[in-house]
Amino acid sequence: MSASIISIDRDIPRRSSDCQTLPGARRRIAAGKEIYAQDDSTTEVYQLVSGAVRTTHLTGDGRRQVGAFHYPGDIFGLEYADARRFSAEALTDCEIVVAARSSLQGLDDSVATLNGPVWTATLRQLEYAQDHLMLLGRKTACEKVAAFLVDLAGRLGGETAELPMSRQDIADYLGLTIETVSRMVSHLQAKGFVEFLGSRRFRLRNHEGLRRLAAA
């Protein structure tokens, strides 16, 4: 019992929901059945009542990344974009509650103008983190660096951009070492995909080719 004197955050199951169940229709799903598919519209949000659910993202070349496992109480299917980036499948026989996203979003926007952008920002960051899971889990070093450069160029201007961060920052973002980042940058430059002017400024030379590399 002496160990329980120190209460440790992680020992508390963080996802068993302490909030009420969502209002909506109940539905039963058989084990192995799909709840929603990749590219489906994001008009519905779900809460798991019983069973277990897996969300997965499948790439064109067959690589798979499981986004999360969900257990009773979890709300899932929340996405910022209109199209689903992950599909959801029942691992066991499940009971779920289905709620229209519009019932949440509408209420959100109409009542609290302040809250709208905050929830939106949260959803975006979630989406961003989930994309990053795919990158960290299933992409090669070369693809990671390519994806990073494409993303950055897309944010900071069209064709030429300045890196505000060090190689160490990039490495720690992509789950690599600075040496590997440096090698991949050199490689991409040798292949004519990008052109670096100094170590912090670059220009995309083959945008489409890079995007294909990064896509995965």
Added chain:
Amino acid sequence: MSASIISIDRDIPRRSSDCQTLPGARRRIAAGKEIYAQDDSTTEVYQLVSGAVRTTHLTGDGRRQVGAFHYPGDIFGLEYADARRFSAEALTDCEIVVAARSSLQGLDDSVATLNGPVWTATLRQLEYAQDHLMLLGRKTACEKVAAFLVDLAGRLGGETAELPMSRQDIADYLGLTIETVSRMVSHLQAKGFVEFLGSRRFRLRNHEGLRRLAAA
């Protein structure tokens, strides 16, 4: 110009904010300065006006994972827990807006009881995804499997739990192959950390040791 006939989602910079700026005090941060530290309280939320920001998580043994880079318009510092899991540093001289989280949370709870649990769920999933970034980017195969088992055991009961998913699912969740997952499970069992009864049911034998392995 023919390439632009097909509009591709990724070409739209998804994070340059299309929403108004948050109400709050402006603050200037010099390049390299910390905006908030790991374990700080999550009482404030920020929006970046100009410059670039990096959020990082540092583990006890010095491993570092960059959670995200933020650019003008981005809202950051949103967290579910009371203590920050990531710190935020200015990469360049920055201008930020600081808003009290209570002003958002309070408004959220009082006006829309329905919206409260949904936003909370979104924040939790974000937190969960960010934890997973750390796992995918900076943990060894052994640590990944240990973390997975500890997490699952924490959710599905105290000492014994049933895995609802296959080895392939686990592998795709942890960014490994089924062979490596299997090897690590065997390894952890040989070392006396867990005991498997069949391939789907297990029991933690050294909870604290496993947690130390998984912690990173």
Added chain:
DNA sequence: CGTTTCATTGAGTGCGATCAAGCCGTGTGG
């Protein structure tokens, strides 16, 4: 011009992937 810090490049190693058998629980038909 020297010093410091950050980035690149090279050589060798090791962790996890790949390829390839076996193993085991389950279901099916003789």
Added chain:
DNA sequence: CCACACGGCTTGATCGCACTCAATGAAACG
């Protein structure tokens, strides 16, 4: 009841990508 097949899991042997260690190069700064 046993023979067989099938899918999921485990174990072994080998390979290769990214890491480590080490040296060099290139900016930034005093």
